[in-house]
Amino acid sequence: xxxxxxxxxxxxxxxxxxxxxxxxxxxxxxxxxxxxxxxxxxxxxxxxxxxxxxxxxxxxxxxxxxxxxxxxxxxxxxxxxxxxxxxxxxxxxxxxxxxxxxxxxxxxxxxxxxxxxxxxxxxxxxxxxxxxxxxxxxxxxxxxxxxxxxxxxxxxxxxxxxxxxxxxxxxxxxxxxxxxxxxxxxxxxxxxxxxxxxxxxxxxxxxxxxxxxxxxxxxxxxxxxxxxxxxxxxxxxxxxxxxxxxxxxxxxxxxxxxxxx
Amino acid sequence: xxxxxxxxxxxxxxxxxxxxxxxxxxxxxxxxxxxxxxxxxxxxxxxxxxxxxxxxxxxxxxxxxxxxxxxxxxxxxxxxxxxxxxxxxxxxxxxxxxxxxxxxxxxxxxxxxxxxxxxxxxxxxxxxxxxxxxxxxxxxxxxxxxxxxxxxxxxxxxxxxxxxxxxxxxxxxxxxxxxxxxxxxxxxxxxxxxxxxxxxxxxxxxxxxxxxxxxxxxxxxxxxxxxxxxxxxxxxxxxxxxxxx
Numbered sequence: 021x022x023x024x025x026x027x028x029x030x031x032x033x034x035x036x037x038x039x040x041x042x043x044x045x046x047x048x049x050x051x052x053x054x055x056x057x058x059x060x061x062x063x064x065x066x067x068x069x070x071x072x073x074x075x076x077x078x079x080x081x082x083x084x085x086x087x088x089x090x091x092x093x094x095x096x097x098x099x100x101x102x103x104x105x106x107x108x109x110x111x112x113x114x115x116x117x118x119x120x121x122x123x124x125x126x127x128x129x130x131x132x133x134x135x136x137x138x139x140x141x142x143x144x145x146x147x148x149x150x151x152x153x154x155x156x157x158x159x160x161x162x163x164x165x166x167x168x169x170x171x172x173x174x175x176x177x178x179x180x181x182x183x184x185x186x187x188x189x190x191x192x193x194x195x196x197x198x199x200x201x202x203x204x205x206x207x208x209x210x211x212x213x214x215x216x217x218x219x220x221x222x223x224x225x226x227x228x229x230x231x232x233x234x235x236x237x238x239x240x241x242x243x244x245x246x247x248x249x250x251x252x253x254x255x256x257x258x259x260x261x262x263x264x265x266x267x268x269x270x271x272x273x274x275x276x277x278x279x280x281x
Numbered sequence: 282x283x284x285x286x287x288x289x290x291x292x293x294x295x296x297x298x299x300x301x302x303x304x305x306x307x308x309x310x311x312x313x314x315x316x317x318x319x320x321x322x323x324x325x326x327x328x329x330x331x332x333x334x335x336x337x338x339x340x341x342x343x344x345x346x347x348x349x350x351x352x353x354x355x356x357x358x359x360x361x362x363x364x365x366x367x368x369x370x371x372x373x374x375x376x377x378x379x380x381x382x383x384x385x386x387x388x389x390x391x392x393x394x395x396x397x398x399x400x401x402x403x404x405x406x407x408x409x410x411x412x413x414x415x416x417x418x419x420x421x422x423x424x425x426x427x428x429x430x431x432x433x434x435x436x437x438x439x440x441x442x443x444x445x446x447x448x449x450x451x452x453x454x455x456x457x458x459x460x461x462x463x464x465x466x467x468x469x470x471x472x473x474x475x476x477x478x479x480x481x482x483x484x485x486x487x488x489x490x491x492x493x494x495x496x497x498x499x500x501x502x503x504x505x506x507x508x509x510x511x512x513x514x515x516x517x518x519x520x521x522x523x524x525x526x
């Protein structure tokens with residue numbers, strides 16, 4: 021385990037160094053944004069500079085941090101619930117053919133139902149507050165994690181199991197060396213997509229169903245036609261997602277999936 | 282005396298009879314081949330002997346102290362590098378990690394792998410290299426009995442010969458016993474003391490051929506001659522459906 025963390029840290033500088041291309045494309049995007057500003061004017065699309073200035077001001081304001089923390093709390097609570105239940109139920113369902121067949125239509129319903137419909141239902145069931153948002157996040161990210169975990173156990177390789185059997189691997193070795201790496205290679209990407217989904221859904225749910233959090237701030241910015249603030253809020257959302265995805269998760273994923281084609 | 286004894290063995294998958302009344306005995310230091318056409322129940326028989334399948338009818342008595350298995354496909358763990366794959370069986374037997382790694386490295390070199398390959402994952406290895414690793418993994422545990430399931434079938438002639446020579450040397454030096462299944466008669470003749478012919482539908486043994494010449498003394502000429510002889514045999518012709526057209 022420590023060796024694993026050490027390897028991630030060791031490869032981290034090289035990984036960061038490989039990010040110049042990504043940074044270049046972000047700058048290109050910002051340049052296009054600036055062109056848009058010059059064509060359509062400040063009201064429709066504020067310049068990147070103005071947006072980042074607003075952002076800096078906002079980040080110095082404690083009230084904004086309270087909103088960010090509220091949103092973080094909701095997103096992570098919802099995500100944590102999905103992660104725990106989705107993984108456990110998915111892994112278990114994968115071990116039983118009947119359970120995996122039966123769960124498929126339910127997953128289709130969960131995935132197919134638009135999150136906005138869930139928000140309406142949740143507003144009726146739970147009222148305007150944390151529960152509604154957390155519920156929507158759970159409903160949206162649960163099926164992704166569930167399916168990932170289910171695939172993980174469904175696709176365990178019978179030939180490798182037999183090989184493990186032929187070498188008389190003790191139970192703990194079978195789990196750690198044969199089953200776990202395979203299952204993890206399915207579950208981990210599912211967690212990553214689930215997290216991304218949670219982060220998007222939380223803002224939407226907040227915008228419609230609560231009076232605080234980043235989503236609600238976005239709604240206020242809209243009603244006051246305060247485009248720079250709206251864009252600054254969007255930048256916070258995207259910036260934080262990029263940080264989590266590229267700085268934290270991607271290096272782990274690379275190390276975990278080194279053996280893959 | 283260590284031995285593997287199979288008595289009156291029958292096996293079914295559903296209503297299909299796969300094996301019927303199989304009897305043979307494999308003694309310490311012997312190499313026994315079972316040849317027959319593909320789909321004739323050879324792999325099932327081997328899995329029953331290696332305790333990878335439950336015996337339904339009859340008896341399989343294995344008194345060998347230890348055994349290991351080399352499969353047709355290499356069956357390496359894709360998330361472990363060469364050395365960790367080889368060390369798998371050692372760790373399962375409770376050998377200390379450092380010792381296991383050291384033994385794995387030694388045998389890897391013996392099997393023609395290079396130090397540069399040690400950290401590679403199976404995806405970066407060629408088919409032949411994977412099979413080398415698979416052999417090293419099976420032999421590093423110093424088994425008393427080795428089960429081979431057509432492990433040479435996907436290899437080029439050179440590598441086939443190299444691995445077979447390795448095996449012959451180990452059989453001589455460490456008195457290794459091998460139960461070997463194959464559809465390749467030449468392979469069987471090169472490596473075995475005794476060859477059993479398995480006819481399909483349902484699989485049963487119809488003939489036995491014995492070869493007494495020392496394994497290390499068998500050259501290409503011997504193998505070709507014996508193969509030519511055996512190919513004239515009526516039962517072989519019928520079993521493999523070698524009709525001349």
